[in-house]
Amino acid sequence: MGIFQNNDNAAHHVALEAAQKEGTCPLSVNRATKEYLNGERIAVDDLSLDIKEHEVTAMIGPSGCGKTTVLRLMAGLEFPTRGNVESFGIPISGPAPERGLVFQAYTSFPWLTVIENVQHGVAIQGYSKTEQRERAEHYLKLVHLTDFANAYPDELSGGMKQRVAIARALAQDPQILLLDEPFGALDAQVTWEMEEMVVEICEDTNKTIVLVTHDIQEAIYLADRIIFFTRQPGRIKEDISMEFKKGRRFKRKEDLLSEPGYVEMEKHLYTLMREEIQGPPK
Amino acid sequence: MNNTVMTAPSDNNSAEAPEPAPLFKPPREKFLSLRGTVSRTQSTVLGLLGVISLFALWEIAHLLTPEHQQKFLPSVGQVTNKLFYLFTEKGYFADVGKSVYRIYLSFFVACLVAIPLGVLMGSFIKMRALINPTVGGLRYLPAASFVPLLLVYLGPTDQAKMALLFLGCVFFLVALILDNIEAVPQALIEAAQTMGAGRFHIVFRVTFRSAAPQILDSMRNMIAVSWTYLVIAEIVAATDGIGAVMMRGARFLHVDVIMGGILTIGILGVLTDVSFRVAAHFLFPHTRARR
Numbered sequence: 151m152g153i154f155q156n157n158d159n160a161a162h163h164v165a166l167e168a169a170q171k172e173g174t175c176p177l178s179v180n181r182a183t184k185e186y187l188n189g190e191r192i193a194v195d196d197l198s199l200d201i202k203e204h205e206v207t208a209m210i211g212p213s214g215c216g217k218t219t220v221l222r223l224m225a226g227l228e229f230p231t232r233g234n235v236e237s238f239g240i241p242i243s244g245p246a247p248e249r250g251l252v253f254q255a256y257t258s259f260p261w262l263t264v265i266e267n268v269q270h271g272v273a274i275q276g277y278s279k280t281e282q283r284e285r286a287e288h289y290l291k292l293v294h295l296t297d298f299a300n301a302y303p304d305e306l307s308g309g310m311k312q313r314v315a316i317a318r319a320l321a322q323d324p325q326i327l328l329l330d331e332p333f334g335a336l337d338a339q340v341t342w343e344m345e346e347m348v349v350e351i352c353e354d355t356n357k358t359i360v361l362v363t364h365d366i367q368e369a370i371y372l373a374d375r376i377i378f379f380t381r382q383p384g385r386i387k388e389d390i391s392m393e394f395k396k397g398r399r400f401k402r403k404e405d406l407l408s409e410p411g412y413v414e415m416e417k418h419l420y421t422l423m424r425e426e427i428q429g430p431p432k
Numbered sequence: 433m434n435n436t437v438m439t440a441p442s443d444n445n446s447a448e449a450p451e452p453a454p455l456f457k458p459p460r461e462k463f464l465s466l467r468g469t470v471s472r473t474q475s476t477v478l479g480l481l482g483v484i485s486l487f488a489l490w491e492i493a494h495l496l497t498p499e500h501q502q503k504f505l506p507s508v509g510q511v512t513n514k515l516f517y518l519f520t521e522k523g524y525f526a527d528v529g530k531s532v533y534r535i536y537l538s539f540f541v542a543c544l545v546a547i548p549l550g551v552l553m554g555s556f557i558k559m560r561a562l563i564n565p566t567v568g569g570l571r572y573l574p575a576a577s578f579v580p581l582l583l584v585y586l587g588p589t590d591q592a593k594m595a596l597l598f599l600g601c602v603f604f605l606v607a608l609i610l611d612n613i614e615a616v617p618q619a620l621i622e623a624a625q626t627m628g629a630g631r632f633h634i635v636f637r638v639t640f641r642s643a644a645p646q647i648l649d650s651m652r653n654m655i656a657v658s659w660t661y662l663v664i665a666e667i668v669a670a671t672d673g674i675g676a677v678m679m680r681g682a683r684f685l686h687v688d689v690i691m692g693g694i695l696t697i698g699i700l701g702v703l704t705d706v707s708f709r710v711a712a713h714f715l716f717p718h719t720r721a722r723r
Contacts, residue, residue, distance in 0.1 A: 247628030
């Protein structure tokens, strides 16, 4: 583990201890329902889900299936109408640095340089100036942005901006990294690079990650477990373990494609997706 | 990046470098090509051309005026001569200084009121619900209608003039700054929240900081409105200031003095505008690339 595994962070310790208590997991959704417009639209319907530690969980489903809503409930940016969401056994009462979030929209602060952006999140956690700098440099290196430390976000490409967002979220040392369609606005080739970078990050940090995506290949490539959502109201259609990967992470995406079981998995997910979009086969 | 993944074959034409293809000559751009492009020199020349045309039109209008009425439309030369005379013989510098002082001080106070109000309302919806209906309504009261009231309250003082200038821009400034703050993307605020930032951190170091370039722009636009109120403020019971000099000129039908005053205000307005732009350039380096 790197020097930034940071075992002296008090909050980290408390939560880790809590995690070791029996029956607690990083995130647990308990019979959550989220209604909008006074119940006219039900985004999430009586949904329960436990996220396992150190796993990458992908939430996938057709547009409007409530997967992003579930992620926002986990982040604490919204609250459920019924039920609750807990993190390590503690009900979530709002956003917290323990749950870092990378948005689909570009959220780097345009008035700060790349390294200042990463430092900003670290500074809020109360690290000393030198630690801030060290952490920011470490995570910029992790996302291959060291050469652009002093550029402003507006000078960067979309993929680079998302890398800043990932570095910023990681530098605040979250226990859980939430990714909300982080590559949704990027082109295919950049998305591919970013996906391989996320695999590197998984190797390096072993974070618990929850990823929202609409890209079937991306979900299979990155996830240890895929939660497939039904459309309106959002429920869990299938909870699929990526057992065919046998716990391995693939540095190169194409290596996964020739893995036995991959094609079947992809086909299965496409079938589920078609069912959700067009209804069950006739 | 991981260069084992994404490299393209690129060394298949290194054997002998052939003659490069001839330069492509794009079709000549028409003067009125849609949207089109403009170089720095071109835009300077065109800008100057506009200014010169304005003065040329003025000069032509003067020459077309019958001789016995020409004193009502003096030439460019006559007005600049008069300005030179005012500066050297009549202590016009003090008047200009006084007007500038009134504009800047009143505008500074207006900002002291408007920025906190705008930030407060833009950050907290309940404060907006409390304050905005009132302040929003005040915009529809014409500032000039306050002149008699201010005269009764404050008499022929500097404060009366600055109070008018203040009233002329403060309510609009609040509305503009409120808009600027509300235009900050929600995602920036949410990103700060997920970093663990508190409300005050977000208000001062995210929302305000994010809107700051636009707020400065709003200020630049509103101080221009302040300049337009200057003469109204200095019409009544004023002994000094550019407006007072112009009013005195009017009493003796000295059109050259009036036009000199207008010219002075125009030039000062442009200088103010430029100084705000220069300030933005240095205060917000991240916006340079976009301009």
